[in-house]
Structure formats: structure tokens, C-alpha cells
Amino acid sequence: SQKIEQNSEALNIQEGKTATLTCNYTNYSPAYLQWYRQDPGRGPVFLLLIRENEKEKRKERLKVTFDTTLKQSLFHITASQPADSATYLCALPFSGGYNKLIFGAGTRLAVHP
């Protein structure tokens, strides 16, 4: 069955540095991948979508890459700020039904001043 892996350990970085989060998936070739941000006790908020034929997508300080050969997506936040501290989730469509999304467990990012 399809599986999504995100680094379960928290990522601690200094303000101003670039944060890089990893999403790996197996047993599947998704047509797209999405990234969400989740704050404690809140629902996730959509950030970016990248399609299988796109290598890279940018939005302000965010950048996402999608390597279908490695079955991996990287999520970068440049010039990170303490307000970027949150859990970041990657999501893929279900292999059996594109209407549904399956989520990774997320990586918690802590940006220190």
C-alpha cells in the first residue's frame, strides 16, 4: 500500500536560515503532491501544490520540489522566521481514488530567534 514518510523529529533552525523538510513516498506514482501547515489545535492550511510534470514551485519564501524518480518532495522556507514555527504536512492523492488525500505525519519546525 502507498506510504508517506516525513521526518518525525523536530527541525530546529535559527531565524534567517533556510528550513528544508522532506517527504518520501513509496508504492505509488502520484499525479501531484500538496503541502500544508498545521498549528497546534488547528486544522491544516494549504500552502502549495506541485504536479508530477513540475520540478519546482515557488510562492514567496516557499519552494517545493518534486522528484518522481526519487519519489521525494522537498519543502524549503527561506529567510525563516519564528512565525514559521508549525508542523508541515505533505499530502498525496489516494492511489485508489484521486478525490481523497492521504497525509504524512508531518515534521515540526521550530525557528529560534
Add this chain to the structure above:
Amino acid sequence: GAVVSQHPSWVICKSGTSVKIECRSLDFQATTMFWYRQFPKQSLMLMATSNEGSKATYEQGVEKDKFLINHASLTLSTLTVTSAHPEDSSFYICSARQGVGHNSPLHFGNGTRLTVT
């Protein structure tokens, strides 16, 4: 735009009672809504797909008689946890798509923290 409102944000109930959670799309119509469950430090687990005007589709391992879903209108889906037990304590989150494309982003409510004592 694309606001999803979920109510209540938290609820404490006694074992054996039922709890209803509402999910509303405030500024768009949603023919399909999704109900997720999340345990601490774990991923969102899809429980069911709620379809307006028809029966919900449940994921494997989710008891449909325990988690009753009703999607009576294009803006409202409800999840009722029947005969709740302490193991049902969790964070329940609903979501909906504003666009028709299957790759349109999901818009989530802010979740309901259910504690069963």
C-alpha cells in the same frame, strides 16, 4: 474565501453518550466533505467521505454504525459519534474542496477535540 467552520471546537462527554460535530462551508458549496481523525503527533487519518444527498463512503476499519455521517445540504455535514468510549477520544477535523478538480486544495475546519470520560 473558502472558509470551513467546525463546531464545537471541544467537547467532553460521558462514556455511552453520543456527540454530534458540525462542519459547514461558509462561502462555498461542497458536494463532498471529508472527515479525518488525528491522534497526538500522528498523521490525519481519513475516516470517511461525506457526499451530499447520498451515503457516506467509509474507509476500511471505520465503523459506519459508530460514526454516523449526514450530508443533508451543500454546506453542512455532520459526524455523530455514537455510544462514545474513551478510545474515541481524539481530534476530529472536517475538510472540503472549493474547486471541482480533484487536485484542488482541501480547506479544513479547526477541528473538534473530543474527550470521552
